[in-house]
Amino acid sequence: MSNSDHDHDHDHDHDHAHKPMVDEITDFEVLEIALRELCIEKGLFTAQEHRVFTEYAEQIGPTPAARLVAKAWLDPEFKKLALTDAIKACKEVGVDWLHPTGFGAPSDFMAFKILEDTPTLHHVIVCALCSCYPRPILGNSPEWYRTPNYRRRIVRWPRQVLSEFGLELPGGVEVRVEDSNQKHRFMVMPLRPAGTEGWTEDQLAEILTRDCLIGVALPKPGVTNNVTPLVREAVRPVTA
Amino acid sequence: MKKKAQPDSFGVLNDIVERDHTWPIMTQRYGVENPLPPWKTSLDGLCDALDQSCSSSKPPLTFKERRDEEDQLSASLYTNLPYPENQLVALAHSLLKRGVIDEKELRERLTLIRKRLEA
Numbered sequence: 002m003s004n005s006d007h008d009h010d011h012d013h014d015h016d017h018a019h020k021p022m023v024d025e026i027t028d029f030e031v032l033e034i035a036l037r038e039l040c041i042e043k044g045l046f047t048a049q050e051h052r053v054f055t056e057y058a059e060q061i062g063p064t065p066a067a068r069l070v071a072k073a074w075l076d077p078e079f080k081k082l083a084l085t086d087a088i089k090a091c092k093e094v095g096v097d098w099l100h101p102t103g104f105g106a107p108s109d110f111m112a113f114k115i116l117e118d119t120p121t122l123h124h125v126i127v128c129a130l131c132s133c134y135p136r137p138i139l140g141n142s143p144e145w146y147r148t149p150n151y152r153r154r155i156v157r158w159p160r161q162v163l164s165e166f167g168l169e170l171p172g173g174v175e176v177r178v179e180d181s182n183q184k185h186r187f188m189v190m191p192l193r194p195a196g197t198e199g200w201t202e203d204q205l206a207e208i209l210t211r212d213c214l215i216g217v218a219l220p221k222p223g224v225t226n227n228v229t230p231l232v233r234e235a236v237r238p239v240t241a
Numbered sequence: 242m243k244k245k246a247q248p249d250s251f252g253v254l255n256d257i258v259e260r261d262h263t264w265p266i267m268t269q270r271y272g273v274e275n276p277l278p279p280w281k282t283s284l285d286g287l288c289d290a291l292d293q294s295c296s297s298s299k300p301p302l303t304f305k306e307r308r309d310e311e312d313q314l315s316a317s318l319y320t321n322l323p324y325p326e327n328q329l330v331a332l333a334h335s336l337l338k339r340g341v342i343d344e345k346e347l348r349e350r351l352t353l354i355r356k357r358l359e360a
Contacts, residue, residue: 023271023278026358027262028351029326033280034358035350036333037287039342045301046290054293055286107289131308141285144324149312183305 050104057102058141065094066138066188066214069115071205074193083190087115091138101137111184113138116216122175124189125163125216127155133181135188139214146215156180166217189216196222250318251337253348254330258319263326281325288332301341310335 041048069090073080083090088098091113098106098113113135116124128134129152134142145151155162159176163169170176179187191213197205207225212218264278292304314334315327322330336342 021272023267023273025262025267025271026355027264027267027278028257028260029262029264029278029329030280031351031354031358032257032333033284033287033329034354035347036329036336036342037283038354039346039350040287040291040336043341045294045341050293051283051286051290053286054289055283058282058285058289102289104290104293107292131305131312147324149316 053102053104054107057107064138064140064211064214065091065096066135066211067206067209068094068202069138070190070209070214071202073190074205075202080190083115084117087113087188090115094138096138098137107136113186113188115188115190116177116179117190118192118216120192121173122177123170123216124177124179124187125155125159126179126181126187126189127152128181129153129156130180130182133183133186135181135186139188139211143211143215163217166212168218188214190214191216191220194220194222249338251334251344253344253351254333254337258322258330263323265323277325280329284325284329284332288328301339302335307332307335 037051040046041051069083072094073083073090079090079093082093091098101107116126118124126134128146132142132147132152134146136142151162156178159178160170163176181187191209193205194208197208208220208222210218210220210225213220267273267278268275288307291302292307294300311328311331314331315322315324318334319327319330333347337344337347
């Protein structure tokens, strides 16, 4: 290959195949590595343990939680199991709460419960104390779930906070906020929406987004991504 | 001009905060769209591995202490840092405060790692 051919291919790749990257080593990147190396050298954990937990944090694709609820919607016996022995039901969708990473659970817990919504009862989960979340089945928590804003306000003004996510519940629906803690984790089993009759487990799992299983959204045919909180434009924007 | 160090703050971390290599600034500079820096999941792995290791009888830093201090420090000393930079710096602060690592060895390690990554 001539040099000009090489240059052409190289430029072609950059123009069409690669998104830009931050081409600089930041202090924060260096700090993360330094802390990790020092902790490993002091025997707090091994590099292999760290790698496994990192891989676990990067899990992608539909959550096992979506699969579990879809299965429960289709199979009344499995639903009974999910509501009475959630840890056992999780094993049927491939999640062992005692060893989700192969190195044990990422943080301490004792119990996991699935909260069933009804036409007159809606659940939403929070960890008012910190950021406890059913990670083995639902993956990493969203950034907003960790914020004091969500943690403090959802327990006091749940309807107001839910409306900020675009979820307006009728007055006749009771809202129950379940507070997680280091020993107890929860997840919501929403009502199966109308318009999904005859759907397969795969189709149902697609509309069971993370936010539906936290309880800040409801599953809806055609909506397969998590809802972005409603942002209104400022009425009187500040101008320079 | 450098800010006067606040009580209970660590010079090595203050220097990092002042240099302000935060992800929003970097993404703007390089036209990058990723909402989180590439080291975020490694930090998650670090916190998880630490929490797991600290479930022993004499933990240097428990899960609850780590998270409580992260909230407290993010709202005070590191209020100008975005997430997850504030999570990372708060963790470093908690480890330094407990003497799990010391400031001198952290400074030396930062220099060593930067040299290695830029080689």
